[in-house]
Amino acid sequence: MVELPIRLNDKPHEALMSVWWTSLMLKKISTKIFQPELASEAQFNILVLLKEAHKPLTQNDLSRKLLVDKSNITGLLDRLEKQGLLVRTNVEGDRRSYHIELTREGRRVVNKLDKRYTSAVESVMNELSAEEHEALISLTKKVRSGIIKQLEE
């Protein structure tokens, strides 16, 4: 799996597939890391977003940031709320919306997973130098801006 499972003749395609397969593998280890506290990466993404946000987020905010439809955000939050990791609170001035807030337990869990996750990340990313980290950031950012254009077409 370090090598791509297929051979490609053109480099742009190979580069994209290389990103793709890397993320597929990332997904495999992430599943291990998040268990047993969380069921999925989607749940982790939500908790991290809530943790890092400097202001309260609505379900709509989460939907836009995570590219997940609002109808599915409802279900994701239901499961996390049921586990006691977050709560919906009323928004003053807009009775249609909720602010999503981590509970104390939610904060504990996300911090714990973040540690576990960060240590796995360190071990993985030790393969690369500081310059290579920078390069990878800048290259994938370019890929994303290509994707944005593609999405707009």
Add this chain to the structure above:
Amino acid sequence: MVELPIRLNDKPHEALMSVWWTSLMLKKISTKIFQPELASEAQFNILVLLKEAHKPLTQNDLSRKLLVDKSNITGLLDRLEKQGLLVRTNVEGDRRSYHIELTREGRRVVNKLDKRYTSAVESVMNELSAEEHEALISLTKKVRSGIIKQLEE
């Protein structure tokens, strides 16, 4: 979404998350590209693997190459076979196994999607130069080798 939705203080983590979010976006466009012929990226991965393979593949081969459990390969192939895109044929000398082969229709579909996919890839990857393609390939390969080590721990 060109910018990561969260700010990170350390570069290795940022680099990994950048790969992660890029793949999340890739997944979004891939869903568009595969429809209506295929239901998922998992199905496309199987067809591409079959197309590129230079020898017949068994379900076990697919399972190992795609990191998908063999029990789930069964279901994936069932759906693709039902659509007439592939067939299971007996393997001479091992009555436990099947060789999975694309049908004429399967070949037609994978070629069609591959074209659609390739043209989207080109448009996305035009953002990068030839040298950058090479760099991205080599960097993500390093990340994968880090992941392999992590998986072995």
Add this chain to the structure above:
DNA sequence: TATTGTTATACTCTATAACTATA
């Protein structure tokens, strides 16, 4: 009229374990 969130529906994928047939 537009927006926020919910409900309903119907697939698809995934993880796990127990099972059959064959090697």
Add this chain to the structure above:
DNA sequence: TATAGTTATAGAGTATAACAATA
């Protein structure tokens, strides 16, 4: 005993459309 594939099950994510309450 080990291996290839199937079956069964339950949980989780996704896409889509219709809906209620509020703005």
